[in-house]
Amino acid sequence: MDDNLVPASRYEVESWMKNSRFIATIGPAFSVPEARGFIAEVNQLYQDATHNVPAYIIGSGSATTAHSSDDGEPSGTAGKPALSVLMGSGLGDTVLVITRYYGGTKLGTGGLVKAYSTAAKDAVQGVPKANKIAVHQVTISCPYPIFEQVRRLIQGHQGLNIAEEFTDQVRIDFSLPVDRLAALQSAINELSSGQVSANVQKKNLIALQPVKA
Numbered sequence: 156m157d158d159n160l161v162p163a164s165r166y167e168v169e170s171w172m173k174n175s176r177f178i179a180t181i182g183p184a185f186s187v188p189e190a191r192g193f194i195a196e197v198n199q200l201y202q203d204a205t206h207n208v209p210a211y212i213i214g215s216g217s218a219t220t221a222h223s224s225d226d227g228e229p230s231g232t233a234g235k236p237a238l239s240v241l242m243g244s245g246l247g248d249t250v251l252v253i254t255r256y257y258g259g260t261k262l263g264t265g266g267l268v269k270a271y272s273t274a275a276k277d278a279v280q281g282v283p284k285a286n287k288i289a290v291h292q293v294t295i296s297c298p299y300p301i302f303e304q305v306r307r308l309i310q311g312h313q314g315l316n317i318a319e320e321f322t323d324q325v326r327i328d329f330s331l332p333v334d335r336l337a338a339l340q341s342a343i344n345e346l347s348s349g350q351v352s353a354n355v356q357k358k359n360l361i362a363l364q365p366v367k368a
Contacts, residue, residue: 313332
């Protein structure tokens with residue numbers, strides 16, 4: 156499992172087996188409470204469903220917390236297959252809920268395992284991916300004449316979620332990978348002859364950097 160690869164956003168995909176409808180909802184979760192909140196939201200959204208089967212993996216390596224439930228399906232036929240797919244997916248910090256609307260035809264043990272495994276695989280394959288990176292929340296205030304150059308420097312040093320506010324100067328708020336701060340600070344200092352600096356507002360946050368398909 157790649158310690159940094161996670162779902163970039165919430166994603167939903169639908170499949171069918173013998174008239175039973177399966178809806179797999181997958182997304183990022185960076186703590187057990189966050190995963191439980193996601194599961195509760197899906198349960199509320201599909202409260203009329205026959206089953207809402209949850210599975211999640213939080214963390215990575217030896218610090219991984221994994222959980223699944225069959226939510227009323229025969230033991231081992233739903234949650235465990237879904238969790239197995241997550242564990243082999245290469246993703247971390249992931250929560251998945253597979254919703255089933257019973258279609259009137261029993262699938263049997265083998266059919267249930269296949270249906271839930273397929274739904275989980277469809278979700279894992281389809282969800283947009285991102286790298287989880289440690290960032291600082293940074294602010295730079297600069298005069299208008301060097302604004303475009305400053306912005307290019309921020310982009311060149313992998314700045315994310317860039318927002319600008321225009322007053323007597325330009326205020327630029329953005330997230331910056333932790334290991335890029337020193338280099339950006341040096342480049343800004345050189346550009347502005349020491350008149351402008353990058354000010355860290357919050358340290359060591361989590362940000363998602365989308366992975367190109």
